Amino acid sequence: MKTRDSPPPVHVHVPETTPVHVHMRRSPSTTPQNRTNDAQVMGNGGRPKVRTPWIPPGRLSCRRDVGSYKCQRSRVQHQSESGFGHQRDAEEQEEELAAVTKNLSVLLREQESTRLKKGQHREKDMLLRALVEAEIDGVAVANQLTSLKETIDRLAKDKRISRLHTASLGRQQEVLLEKIEMFDHTNHSLRELLREWSDYERESLMWSEQKVALKKRMADSEAENIRLLAKLTNKEKEASKLAEHLDFEKDNAKTTEELSRILQSTRVHLESELNRAEAEKAHLAAQIQVCEHEIHTFELSDVDQLFSSVRQWNGCSCCC
Template identity: 25%
Template structure:
């Protein structure tokens, strides 16, 4: 069977087509007449960064209106940055026989080639989907690497926060221990001051009592001194009187003895009172020295207690500050834990997505390899078909006049092909809409990742 032919004629031109029955050995090669073998070094699979905008245009099996003088063959191309695929339709020369007047029948048109063309169109659509899936996979892997790096940074910051929190807790424990020791020391000093104050009060009472006793003793000493002075004066008068009279009567002797005994008695009382007074003065001096020493100790203890109170206030302020810092660190660590948990869940989801995409990618690669092998076979068959097409060119040239009378039928075939092309364009538009949807989802994922990064940076 010869290759399919596209002829553009005027609407009022009748057409008549003769269809040659293929041989038995050529049945397996009939589907290859639409393709011309290109360079084998061109890769079917484009690069991973191929974009939808790199396509030259929708792939259609037939062009628009042209004259009958134009060549029948048309090129179908798909290009990207890294690869190029070109499938050429073999050229045939037609000979139209005006002697034939039989009209073109619908049963004479081959639908097998259309089915194969539709099949190859779906295969190329699948290839385009595979390429876009590969692009999405690469972008997802880049996002995954970025998320993993952010997760590592977060883990490092979380470890540093844990270390800082442990250090702050140790400092807080040390300050709390020091605060307790200071409070114990302050309590001990307060007890000592209370004891000292009580002892000072007792000493003051004792001093007051001893002062009263000393005053009474001094009064007694003064009274005894006055009495002794009186006795001395009386004795002096008696002695002077006796010195002038030169005679001693019994009454004078008894008077002198009496004054002498009184004087000795007063002197003994004065000495006793004087000893008691000296003893009281010594006791008072000792008590005063003890009181002075206790007052000095009390002043020292009061200064120590004031210093301890100021130290306690300072430690309280530091403990309060440390507790606020610890609470802030705990809140930060809680937030970091929540964020790390979120990132971990995201990492798990991304890992699962990556594994799924890798499985899909391996399946797509296997499918692409299979399609590549099929394309090689098609190209090999196309070479054979090209040779047959060259042989069929001579017979097609003889049928050119016949094809002139069958233009109407070919026009219908052209319209049918145009309808198929429109369907192919519709399929491509569906593919483009899918690609747009996937790009939109990718942009949403990227914006979500940027939002997470901005939220972490805040």
């Protein structure tokens, strides 16, 4: 059960995949005398010392978006639990928040290194950082409200308000207003980042759709190129076959032309041979006619001689 002197819990939201290491150290309970002394010290000494906020390396525009108040804000600051100061409890709470802040710093550095390795996660890192800062500011405001409520309850029980109490309430009111202002600025910056992130997501979705459409067009173009390449290959094969057929026809034409020349020369030669044979035939026919005429003449002369010989023999026979 939480007592009035125990510090309020620190509630931080981080992603499931991000490891968070927190050191918790319990402080011994302080006595009322110590609390009174601490309240006097706080009343005389003013506010606790505020540490300089840790700014992770990398994107500076994220810090500019949050405003100039971040130069004065400390993530590890935690005011005292009661209206009387509770300086020792505040120091313990500050140490606890320092450990949490250290872990958050490690987280932010890891996120920053991831951003450097993967440029597409930059806006996500900014949004995560703003969410963590808003969570820390909300915790600080809640703690300050709890502290103020407990102070008011304590004053209601005491039923008397001294100058020290009035000063403490004034300081706590100022701190609360400062925390609320910081939280308001953080929420405003977070809303701006969320708006930018929404626009970025919308543009990313649009670019993604355009990328998908371009990929589809590229795929269709690749398919069309493959189809045209196959068609071109077939046409090249057909052209190669036609070229081979043309070469074959050219060879056939050359062969046919040579055969035509050979046939022409053979025809001329045969015609000349035929003419010579015809002339020789005519000459032989003339010789045959001459021979026949001579034979006929010779036969007639032989017949005449034979008749004359027969007549002569017949004459001799009569004389005898």
